[in-house]
Each structure stands twice: as C-alpha cells, then as structure tokens.
Amino acid sequence: MTQAAEHFTFDGHSVPLRAGQSLAAALTDAGLRRFRQTAKGAARGVFCGMGVCQDCLVTVDGVPNRRACMTAAAPGQQVLTQNPFPDLATAKVPLAAHPARVIAPDLLVVGGGAGGLSAAIAARAAGASVVILDERKVGGGQYFKQSAVSAPLDAQQAAGAELLAQALAAGAKLIGEVEIWGAFDGLLFLAEHKGAALVARPRAAIIATGAYERPEIRPGWTLPGVMTTGAAQTLWRSYRTLPGKRVAIVGSGPLNLQVGRELALGGAEVVMIAERGPAPWLRPLASAVLAFADPGLVLSGLRMLSDLRKRGAPVRHGTRLDRIDAEGSALRVTVTDGAKTTAVTADAVLMNAGFDPQNEILRLLGARANYDPAFGHLRVVRDERCATSVPGLYAVGDCAGLGGAPAAMAEGRIAGRAAAAELGFGDGYDVFADQRQLRRHRRFQRQLWALHDVAPRLPEVPDDTLICRCEEIDAGQIRQGLGERPGHAGTLKRATRVGMGRCQGRYCGLVAARLVAAATGMPVDERSYFAPRVPIKPVAISSILAAEEALKDGL
Amino acid sequence: MDSDLLVIGGGITGMMAALHLAEAGARVRIVDAGENAGTWANAGSLHVQMQSRFMRLYPDQVPAVEASLPLYKAAAEEWVRLDALYGPFELVRKGGLMLAEGAEQLRFLEGKARREEARGLSVEMLDRAALDGIAPWLGPQILGAELCRDEGKLNPLMANARLLAELDRRGVARVQDRIIGLEQQTNGLVAVGRAAVYRADQIIIASAWGAGDIVRGLGVDIPTKAEPLHMNITEAAAVSIGHLIQHAERSITLKQLGQGQIVIGGGWPAQDRGRETPPAVLAGSFLGNVALAARLVPQIGGLRVIRTWAGMNTTADGASTIGRLPQASRVVMALPGDAGYTLGPLVAKMAAAVTLGAMPEADMVRYTPARFAA
Numbered sequence: 001m002t003q004a005a006e007h008f009t010f011d012g013h014s015v016p017l018r019a020g021q022s023l024a025a026a027l028t029d030a031g032l033r034r035f036r037q038t039a040k041g042a043a044r045g046v047f048c049g050m051g052v053c054q055d056c057l058v059t060v061d062g063v064p065n066r067r068a069c070m071t072a073a074a075p076g077q078q079v080l081t082q083n084p085f086p087d088l089a090t091a092k093v094p095l096a097a098h099p100a101r102v103i104a105p106d107l108l109v110v111g112g113g114a115g116g117l118s119a120a121i122a123a124r125a126a127g128a129s130v131v132i133l134d135e136r137k138v139g140g141g142q143y144f145k146q147s148a149v150s151a152p153l154d155a156q157q158a159a160g161a162e163l164l165a166q167a168l169a170a171g172a173k174l175i176g177e178v179e180i181w182g183a184f185d186g187l188l189f190l191a192e193h194k195g196a197a198l199v200a201r202p203r204a205a206i207i208a209t210g211a212y213e214r215p216e217i218r219p220g221w222t223l224p225g226v227m228t229t230g231a232a233q234t235l236w237r238s239y240r241t242l243p244g245k246r247v248a249i250v251g252s253g254p255l256n257l258q259v260g261r262e263l264a265l266g267g268a269e270v271v272m273i274a275e276r277g278p279a280p281w282l283r284p285l286a287s288a289v290l291a292f293a294d295p296g297l298v299l300s301g302l303r304m305l306s307d308l309r310k311r312g313a314p315v316r317h318g319t320r321l322d323r324i325d326a327e328g329s330a331l332r333v334t335v336t337d338g339a340k341t342t343a344v345t346a347d348a349v350l351m352n353a354g355f356d357p358q359n360e361i362l363r364l365l366g367a368r369a370n371y372d373p374a375f376g377h378l379r380v381v382r383d384e385r386c387a388t389s390v391p392g393l394y395a396v397g398d399c400a401g402l403g404g405a406p407a408a409m410a411e412g413r414i415a416g417r418a419a420a421a422e423l424g425f426g427d428g429y430d431v432f433a434d435q436r437q438l439r440r441h442r443r444f445q446r447q448l449w450a451l452h453d454v455a456p457r458l459p460e461v462p463d464d465t466l467i468c469r470c471e472e473i474d475a476g477q478i479r480q481g482l483g484e485r486p487g488h489a490g491t492l493k494r495a496t497r498v499g500m501g502r503c504q505g506r507y508c509g510l511v512a513a514r515l516v517a518a519a520t521g522m523p524v525d526e527r528s529y530f531a532p533r534v535p536i537k538p539v540a541i542s543s544i545l546a547a548e549e550a551l552k553d554g555l
Numbered sequence: 556m557d558s559d560l561l562v563i564g565g566g567i568t569g570m571m572a573a574l575h576l577a578e579a580g581a582r583v584r585i586v587d588a589g590e591n592a593g594t595w596a597n598a599g600s601l602h603v604q605m606q607s608r609f610m611r612l613y614p615d616q617v618p619a620v621e622a623s624l625p626l627y628k629a630a631a632e633e634w635v636r637l638d639a640l641y642g643p644f645e646l647v648r649k650g651g652l653m654l655a656e657g658a659e660q661l662r663f664l665e666g667k668a669r670r671e672e673a674r675g676l677s678v679e680m681l682d683r684a685a686l687d688g689i690a691p692w693l694g695p696q697i698l699g700a701e702l703c704r705d706e707g708k709l710n711p712l713m714a715n716a717r718l719l720a721e722l723d724r725r726g727v728a729r730v731q732d733r734i735i736g737l738e739q740q741t742n743g744l745v746a747v748g749r750a751a752v753y754r755a756d757q758i759i760i761a762s763a764w765g766a767g768d769i770v771r772g773l774g775v776d777i778p779t780k781a782e783p784l785h786m787n788i789t790e791a792a793a794v795s796i797g798h799l800i801q802h803a804e805r806s807i808t809l810k811q812l813g814q815g816q817i818v819i820g821g822g823w824p825a826q827d828r829g830r831e832t833p834p835a836v837l838a839g840s841f842l843g844n845v846a847l848a849a850r851l852v853p854q855i856g857g858l859r860v861i862r863t864w865a866g867m868n869t870t871a872d873g874a875s876t877i878g879r880l881p882q883a884s885r886v887v888m889a890l891p892g893d894a895g896y897t898l899g900p901l902v903a904k905m906a907a908a909v910t911l912g913a914m915p916e917a918d919m920v921r922y923t924p925a926r927f928a929a
Contacts, residue, residue: 531864
C-alpha cells in the first residue's frame with residue numbers, strides 16, 4: 001500500500017486518501033462508516049457499493065446527496081455527513097462544466113462489463129461504430145471489477161483488463177462515469193456525464209447492465225458496516241480497502257466464498273461464512289453433476305473452500321442470518337441452522353443471497369419478460385440472437401436474468417454480431433460455436449445454483465424490521481397495508497410509501513411484488529412489479545435542465 | 556350484488572360520496588376498476604384561481620370555470636374541514652402564487668385577479684419586492700405574481716389513506732371491477748361490470764373520465780375525456796417553499812410537501828397506452844416540466860428527481876356535473892370540472908345530498924347533467 005499523501009475533510013476531520021479511491025473507500029479506510037442520517041435519525045453507510053441503494057450519500061463541497069461509492073475522493077474536498085433535509089438556501093447547485101454532448105453511434109452498448117465488452121468487440125469487428133457507456137470510471141463491470149488504484153490483483157482482473165483493452169483496440173469508444181437516467185422509444189437515451197448532459201441516439205442498442213445483489217432482509221440489515229458482498233469486493237479489488245478487520249459473510253452463493261477468500265488473503269479475519277445451502281458432501285449427486293458440467297470451475301471451487309479452511313475461516317452450511325445488532329462500535333451477528341443459534345462479533349457484515357437483474361432500461365422500453373420462479377426474478381424474452389421484443393434492442397448477460405459472466409460473454413458475441421448485421425455490417429455469420437458454449441455455461445449455472453439456496457423469500461421478520469430502506473417502512477406497516485389494499489405492488493406503494501424513495505424500490509419493490517402475490521394468490525409476472533418509469537436513477541435537476549437546453553429544438 | 560347505493564369510481568369523489576352516504580345510514584358499495592392510474596394519482600394541489608394552462612388549452616370552457624370560482628373556493632374550505640375532521644393531511648393553505656416573467660404576463664394576471672375578486676376570491680398582486688419577502692428563492696426574472704390566498708396543498712396519499720380507513724370503519728364495501736354500462740331491467744336499474752352485475756336503489760357515478768362511456772347507453776352524451784399527464788417528485792429538502800407555485804403562461808405547479816419533497820407538475824402530457832397499461836412519461840414532457848421548474852426556482856437545481864408517475868386528468872365542458880340524470884332519475888352524477896382532486900369532496904357532498912333528497916336541485920342548476928341531453 002502506498003503512503004497516503006493527500007487529504008480531504010469529513011465533518012471537519014482530515015481523512016487521508018490514495019489516488020483513485022472512491023470517497024466510500026477512503027472513509028472506510030479511516031474507519032468511518034456512518035455517512036448519512038435518515039429522516040428518522042438512523043445512521044447509514046455503504047451498502048450496495050455500486051450506485052444502486054443510495055444509502056451512502058454525503059454532501060461534497062456543498063452539493064448534497066452525492067453517492068460516496070461512485071464519487072472519486074480528491075484532495076481538499078469538504079465532505080459532510082448527509083443531513084436528511086438539506087437547506088435549499090445554502091445547497092450548491094452544480095453547474096455543468098461542459099455543454100451537453102450528443103452522440104449517434106450505430107450501436108450503443110450500455111454497460112462495460114463482461115457481456116457489454118464482448119458485444120462491442122464483435123460489433124466493431126463487423127464494422128459498426130460502437131459507443132459503450134459505463135457508470136464506473138474504469139470499465140470492466142462487476143465480475144471483472146478492475147482496480148482503480150493499482151495493477152491487476154489476479155488472473156480474473158487481468159482477464160478483464162485484457163477484454164477492456166481488446167474492446168478499445170477494436171475501436172469501440174468507452175465513456176465512463178455515465179449515469180443513464182432516461183430511455184425512450186425510438187431509442188433515445190439521456191444520461192449524466194460528470195455533471196453534464198449526454199444524449200445518445202443510436203440506431204440499435206445492446207443492454208448489458210448486469211445484476212445487483214439480493215440482500216438478506218433481517219433485523220439489523222440497514223446498520224452501517226452491513227453491506228453487500230459485492231460492495232466489499234469492490235472496496236478490496238478496486239481500491240485495496242478492507243471493509244473491516246473482522247468480517248462475517250452471510251447469504252448464499254459462490255460470490256460469498258470467493259470474496260471471503262480474497263479478503264482473507266488480503267489480511268482480514270473472516271470470522272464466519274454462513275451459507276444457506278446444505279454442505280456439498282450432503283448433496284453428492286448435485287455436486288457430481290456440477291463436476292461433470294465443468295470440472296475446472298468445480299476444482300477452483302474446492303480450492304476456495306480448502307483455502308478458507310486453511311485461513312481459519314469457518315464455512316457453516318445450512319446456516320442463515322437471524323439478526324445483526326450494534327454492539328458498541330462492532331456488530332453482533334446471530335446465525336441459525338434451524339436448531340441452534342450462534343453469534344459472532346465482526347466489524348463488517350457482508351451479505352449476498354442471490355442476484356436480481358438491472359432490467360430497468362429494458363422494462364422501460366417495453367421489452368417483454370417472463371417470471372423465473374427458481375431465481376425469483378424476470379427473464380427478458382429474447383430470440384436466439386439475444387434480440388428482445390423491441391426492434392433494435394438487444395439484451396445480454398445478467399440484466400436479462402441471471403446467467404453468469406461466461407454466458408454473458410457468449411451472449412455478447414452473439415448479440416454484437418447480430419446487431420451489426422441488422423444494421424448492415426457484416427453478412428451471414430456462424431454463431432453455432434457461441435451458442436454451444438452458451439448452452440454449456442447455462443447448464444453449469446443451473447447446476448451451480450442448485451448447490452446454493454437463493455429461492456425468492458417472503459420476509460419472515462418481526463414487525464419493526466425495515467423492508468424499505470429509503471422511506472424507512474417496516475414489515476408491520478407493510479403487513480397492515482397488505483391487509484387494507486392487497487391489489488398490486490403499486491397499490492401497496494401508495495398505501496404505505498414502500499418503494500417511494502431514492503433507490504426506487506430496488507430492494508423492497510421485489511419483496512412487495514412477492515408479498516402481493518402471496519396475499520392475492522395471483523402468480524408473479526412482468527406486470528407484478530412497480531411500473532417502470534424515468535428517471536431510471538435519481539437525476540439532478542440541473543442536469544435535466546442541461547439536457548432540455550440541448551434537446552429543446554430537436555425532440 | 557345488492558346494496559342500497561352503488562358508487563362507481565373509488566377516487567377522491569367516490570370515496571367522499573360513499574362516506575357521506577354511509578354516514579346517513581345507507582348500505583354503500585364502491586366499485587372501482589383500479590385501472591390505468593385513474594384512481595389515486597393526484598399530487599394534492601388545492602386549486603382555486605383560474606389556471607392559465609386550462610385557460611390556454613380550453614378557451615371555450617373559461618366562462619364555465621369562471622362561473623364556478625365560488626365552488627372552487629368552497630371546495631378548498633371543504634378540504635380544510637376534512638383535514639380537521641379526519642386529518643392531518645399535511646394541509647397547508649398559505650396561498651398560491653402565479654408568477655409573471657414579463658409586463659404582458661403581469662397585465663394578464665392583473666385582469667384575471669380583478670375577475671376573480673369579483674367572484675369572491677381573496678387575491679392580491681405582488682411586485683418583486685413583496686415577493687422577496689415571502690418567496691426569496693424565485694428566479695431573478697420573476698417580475699411579480701398574483702397571490703390567491705384561498706389556494707393550498709396537501710399530501711394526497713395521507714388523505715386517501717385516512718379517508719379509506721373511515722370508509723372501512725363505516726362498513727363501506729369495496730369491489731374491484733370495471734363497469735361497462737347501466738341497464739334498465741324489469742326489476743330496476745343495474746350496473747353491469749366485467750365480473751358481476753350490481754343492483755342498487757340509486758347509482759352515483761364518480762368515475763371521472765370513464766363516466767361518459769357508462770351513461771352513453773342511457774342516451775346521455777357527457778364528453779368526458781381522459782387527459783394523461785405526469786408528475787415529478789424530488790428527494791427531500793428542508794421545507795422552505797410554502798406556496799403553491801404556478802405560472803401566468805406556462806404549465807407548471809410546484810410545491811413542497813410537509814415531508815420535504817418537491818412535487819413538480821402542471822399537466823404536461825403523458826402517453827396514453829390504453830386501459831390496461833399505465834400512461835408512459837414522455838421525454839419532452841419530463842425535460843420541459845422539470846427545466847421550467849428549475850428556471851422559476853433555481854435553488855432546487857441541486858436536488859435530484861427521484862420518481863415520476865402518470866395519471867389521468869378529466870375534462871368535459873369546464874363545469875362540474877352534479878345531479879340526477881333526466882333520463883334515469885336514480886342515477887346521480889358526481890363529476891368535478893377541472894381540478895378534480897380539489898373539487899372532489901365538495902362535489903361528492905353535493906351529489907350525496909341530491910341522492911338523499913336533502914338538496915333542492917334548483918340550487919345546482921348550473922351543474923345539471925341535463926345540459927348534456929343527446
């Protein structure tokens with residue numbers, strides 16, 4: 001680790017930063033984890049680590065409600081704990097540093113991860129002009145998670161760097177730090193880029209926005225220090241920041257094991273990994289099927305478990321989170337295997353209980369989707385070329401329903417070539433090899449997840465457990481709302497305010513749809529969720545003003 | 556399904572009509588289609604002064620609206636009464652400011668203010684210096700404004716939830732179904748729904764833009780029209796905007812709720828996608844509406860819009876439609892003119908009084924459905 005040379009202030013106290021770090025990472029390094037105060041007076045900090053949950057808000061140089069996880073730390077910044085009701089008289093209005101930018105590539109790729117980069121490479125190779133938009137400063141996506149502060153940490157990061165370099169070498173243009181907040185018919189995308197407006201009018205678009213993590217909704221899940229496993233992985237892999245010295249991990253799935261191992265190698269004490277799924281040796285058949293599907297990946301999985309054991313990180317199978325309580329400056333994590341409960345103390349609790357697709361753009365543009373009851377989320381309807389039901393709109397990777405990075409890459413190659421061909425670049429092509437690979441990856445994914453337990457759940461929590469993080473709506477209020485007006489998630493929203501906050505129901509909205517389905521006996525389908533609406537993410541009014549000025553003569 | 560009284564439409568008008576009727580001891584059922592955001596999408600402005608947007612869009616309906624101004628004022632007062640009785644609904648009645656950016660707009664407002672004063676509204680023209688005292692956050696280009704003290708705002712979600720609880724307490728039944736039409740059968744009048752047939756002694760129609768279709772079969776032609784439009788809401792800030800803000804020429808309403816969020820609307824069109832799908836928010840409307848708000852109140856520029864939603868406004872001929880159908884005397888119309896949420900409770904109260912025989916129809920000749928004889 002390099003010596004910190006520069007500083008910013010947080011509530012007046014000096015905080016060191018390393019070049020490239022996010023505010024969230026630098027604050028975490030300094031042991032600071034309470035970033036914002038809620039309307040009801042609770043403290044919140046980093047949760048999703050990827051710009052989705054809107055809980056890590058801070059005031060930066062007078063501008064309120066900036067996400068610490070998406071904002072680069074800079075020397076001399078004045079950062080303040082976010083007050084729930086900023087004063088309009090003193091709040092600084094950010095001024096766009098640049099005029100609005102309008103781009104019109106043949107193909108727009110939304111998301112610079114495994115799927116998006118693969119799509120861009122394929123479409124460029126066919127001759128289409130390609131622009132990739134990514135939320136992060138450094139592309140690569142959540143799977144390849146590139147380092148913002150140093151050279152690649154391992155083979156996975158190196159492979160991502162290689163893919164990123166290939167895309168750029170192919171002539172695809174990658175614009176980072178872009179937040180897309182609007183998508184409209186005729187393929188018009190509106191975005192914010194470093195405070196200025198970005199307008200994209202592509203001829204075709206490939207959506208590759210990936211997934212975000214499904215939390216364990218249990219008492220204490222909103223406490224500072226509790227974050228998604230992916231958030232902790234970003235802190236470590238992108239910024240070389242450990243989420244805490246003592247770390248407990250709960251939920252289910254391979255990411256928890258991988259991140260547990262990475263943090264242990266990085267010097268954290270991983271005090272426990274609670275996995276909902278039963279031990280693989282209790283399910284020999286499923287394990288053998290998996291080994292047959294992809295022996296290499298299974299071997300690396302076994303290596304991971306043995307590595308964790310070597311480092312004294314206990315993996316408890318068949319065990320789930322019961323509750324998290326603040327205990328002084330630490331967190332007491334109680335888990336249960338159904339028969340007995342155990343508690344450990346940690347200073348960071350990581351949770352991942354599966355993934356949900358970031359399908360907002362697809363839903364907004366009207367792409368049809370079906371509900372997948374096994375994973376508990378929507379799968380976008382696509383043909384064999386990954387084209388959606390909307391002309392000119394393709395979807396690849398986890399945003400169309402969970403499939404994993406290798407499948408996303410195969411889908412990206414297929415969609416990239418198909419979209420280019422539809423636009424008149426490149427003629428016939430043979431996608432047989434990619435489709436065979438895709439089938440293999442999908443088979444492996446199914447078998448992999450069969451070893452874990454990410455079934456969609458109803459929150460079996462006490463009445464005072466928060467379901468909606470933003471509006472601070474608890475299970476009791478939602479149960480009451482369900483009793484009074486059970487009709488639809490949207491009705492429940494108006495009755496209780498569930499999902500009305502900044503994250504737009506990313507977590508509670510899915511729970512609301514499930515609860516309504518359970519209460520009414522109606523099956524979940526694409527219309528069970530909140531109606532998709534702009535803005536896809538909260539967007540500053542100053543940025544809307546800039547977009548309006550750029551477009552007022554051309555809409 | 557039988558009840559003494561059937562109310563078609565479960566929005567603010569239908570809920571309040573049902574509440575009055577249940578209070579009078581009737582067995583009441585509400586049937587609501589629950590479709591297309593027609594119910595419960597309002598943003599809670601209490602409109603009293605004539606809205607410039609409406610005057611521009613529907614100039615032929617202005618005389619009817621102007622004649623109804625006392626009704627709007629009484630409607631805002633009815634909301635104050637309800638707030639005291641069933642609230643609080645975060646109702647604030649600091650008045651509404653209609654802003655002028657140029658001399659011509661100021662003159663327009665001056666003329667409008669005189670007409671409104673003649674109808675009994677409490678209005679006053681404010682110059683910039685006076686505005687600085689009550690609304691220092693307005694953009695520098697604002698020259699003056701018309702203040703209408705009768706106007707205000709409330710939190711509609713809170714009001715709807717409280718009123719719904721009152722309905723439940725009084726045993727009002729609620730059914731989700733779409734009424735297709737009314738039929739005269741041998742044993743009386745029935746409302747035919749997609750799921751069931753509803754029989755009642757009297758039927759109150761409070762289904763806004765859906766009302767025209769329901770009564771057409773009875774030989775009445777009420778030109779109710781659905782006007783899809785959208786609203787925007789920001790994250791919260793400390794409450795500093797007390798007034799309801801409008802503009803002399805352009806479509807905008809801007810207000811801050813008691814919980815700090817700023818609601819921006821004003822009737823910007825949304826895209827109708829049929830009964831089964833909620834209307835979609837249009838790029839031009841979203842950009843135009845929010846950008847206008849940012850120009851009028853520049854300090855909101857640092858806040859983020861977190862959500863939009865779309866709903867249906869209803870227009871017919873500018874005036875409310877309240878009273879018995881001449882063609883079917885057991886059918887009572889309860890249709891507010893423009894600004895349905897403001898007028899809803901008062902229109903409901905009048906329609907309930909007609910239904911119960913407690914209000915002479917002659918008092919409401921201005922609103923009679925007889926004017927729509929086919």
